[in-house]
Amino acid sequence: MRVRIQNSNIKGSITPPSSKSMMQRALAAAALAKGESTILNPCRCDDATAATGIVQKMGAQVIQDETAIRVCRNEEKSPEQVIVGESGLSLRMFSPILALNPEPVQINGRGSILKRPVHNILEGLEALGIECKNPGKGLLPIQLEGGYKNNTAVINGALGSQFLTGLLMALPCRKEDTTLEVTNLKSIPYINMTIDLLKDFGIEINHDNYKTFTIKGNQQYKATDYTVEADWSSAAPLLVAGALKGKVTLEHLNPYSYQADIAILDALKKCGTSLHWNGNSLTVEKKGLNAFEFDATHCPDLFPPLVALAVHCNGDTRIKGVHRLEHKESNRGIVLQKEFGKLAVPIRIEGDEMVIPGGRLKGGITNSNNDHRIAMALAVAGLNSKQAVEIGDHDCVAKSYPDFFKDLRKIGGGVAEFYFKSQFV
Ligand SMILES: O=C(O)C1=C[C@@H](OP(=O)(O)O)[C@@H](O)[C@H](O)C1
Numbered sequence: 298m299r300v301r302i303q304n305s306n307i308k309g310s311i312t313p314p315s316s317k318s319m320m321q322r323a324l325a326a327a328a329l330a331k332g333e334s335t336i337l338n339p340c341r342c343d344d345a346t347a348a349t350g351i352v353q354k355m356g357a358q359v360i361q362d363e364t365a366i367r368v369c370r371n372e373e374k375s376p377e378q379v380i381v382g383e384s385g386l387s388l389r390m391f392s393p394i395l396a397l398n399p400e401p402v403q404i405n406g407r408g409s410i411l412k413r414p415v416h417n418i419l420e421g422l423e424a425l426g427i428e429c430k431n432p433g434k435g436l437l438p439i440q441l442e443g444g445y446k447n448n449t450a451v452i453n454g455a456l457g458s459q460f461l462t463g464l465l466m467a468l469p470c471r472k473e474d475t476t477l478e479v480t481n482l483k484s485i486p487y488i489n490m491t492i493d494l495l496k497d498f499g500i501e502i503n504h505d506n507y508k509t510f511t512i513k514g515n516q517q518y519k520a521t522d523y524t525v526e527a528d529w530s531s532a533a534p535l536l537v538a539g540a541l542k543g544k545v546t547l548e549h550l551n552p553y554s555y556q557a558d559i560a561i562l563d564a565l566k567k568c569g570t571s572l573h574w575n576g577n578s579l580t581v582e583k584k585g586l587n588a589f590e591f592d593a594t595h596c597p598d599l600f601p602p603l604v605a606l607a608v609h610c611n612g613d614t615r616i617k618g619v620h621r622l623e624h625k626e627s628n629r630g631i632v633l634q635k636e637f638g639k640l641a642v643p644i645r646i647e648g649d650e651m652v653i654p655g656g657r658l659k660g661g662i663t664n665s666n667n668d669h670r671i672a673m674a675l676a677v678a679g680l681n682s683k684q685a686v687e688i689g690d691h692d693c694v695a696k697s698y699p700d701f702f703k704d705l706r707k708i709g710g711g712v713a714e715f716y717f718k719s720q721f722v
């Protein structure tokens with residue numbers, strides 16, 4: 298399917314969907330607990346569905362109500378195979394959890410995840426004594442068995458934090474204590490989110506400045522009621538829409554959240570946008586559109602929406618952390634350059650920095666490259682384009698935000714969805 302976005306003014310208020318990062322962690326933690334946990338304000342995107350399928354395979358009973366999901370694991374099952382959908386987090390978080398069980402388990406996925414590397418998972422688990430097989434030779438599927446045997450390991454954090462999140466969730470269930478030496482950790486705020494959530498489930502993690510993590514064994518997950526926050530990553534493109542084309546209020550956002558992408562507020566301030574909090578509602582209004590400098594090394598998912606903002610700013614915007622983009626749902630640095638190139642924006646990549654020249658967007662035909670954040674970024678950039686921006690394969694937004702285009706229309710976005718190639722642009 299395709300969508301056409303027209304120049305439009307933005308006005309209105311929206312509650313962003315719940316955080317898929319928190320939701321997947323909550324499902325895993327609830328499945329590791331004894332008794333019934335209730336996940337309130339659950340996220341119902343594709344990645345959350347993938348995580349739900351995995352905990353069910355682990356033996357958890359999952360009951361979906363309208364406003365909550367109840368999770369209870371009365372029996373431990375040894376699944377022969379689990380499918381992580383397209384979710385990087387489900388792959389990297391559940392691998393160490395599934396590895397607690399010595400029975401062999403094969404982990405596979407579909408779509409974009411089949412192109413994302415698995416070597417850091419295998420290296421880390423092998424260092425902890427898990428027997429790993431990789432018929433996919435660097436890619437999925439992987440097979441794990443034998444259980445944890447070693448109590449110390451060096452973990453490479455340079456590729457991201459998700460695998461460390463999985464280890465921090467799994468290792469408290471071992472009998473022995475474990476010490477991890479983590480090198481060059483990236484996406485650090487996501488680790489703060491993990492540690493905070495684990496505290497709610499009764500698990501304690503100690504670390505020395507994100508380098509040495511000491512994980513006591515024999516800890517018991519406690520069932521709890523956990524409320525998932527509204528998602529700052531999904532809020533980001535909507536905030537950019539307001540900053541570019543009028544005014545938008547986002548409801549139920551936590552101003553003190555551990556979510557990495559709350560950092561969008563710094564970029565919006567630098568850009569000159571007017572920001573106003575009223576309790577948990579944030580109103581963003583177009584004011585300046587000044588080029589800005591921003592370091593996205595630890596919040597890489599902000600790259601696409603920030604590029605959508607930057608293409609309309611006065612001057613060259615510089616965003617640091619391009620090396621963090623290579624192994625996402627697409628190679629996002631290259632894809633942003635290619636797709637915005639189709640709209641006549643000559644983005645440059647200089648070492649680890651992306652340089653985005655500001656100006657007026659021309660319009661044209663683009664493709665999401667099956668990457669939800671690219672689809673959303675092209676859409677909000679299109680709100681301020683001279684001519685329409687068409688986006689192919691836009692339905693990939695279901696990975697994190699199934700109602701994105703419906704919500705964009707609600708706040709005034711000119712959104713037309715259709716099935717065939719357009720002659721409009
Ligand atoms: O832990 C998480 O929920 C996530 C961590 C980040 O990945 P990396 O840690 O691989 O950078 C982020 O890009 C991803 O969308 C979600």
Ligand SMILES: C=C(OP(=O)(O)O)C(=O)O
Pocket residue numbers: 383384385386387598625626670697
């Ligand atoms: C990179 C992302 O997710 P994941 O790695 O969990 O697939 C994302 O949501 O932008």
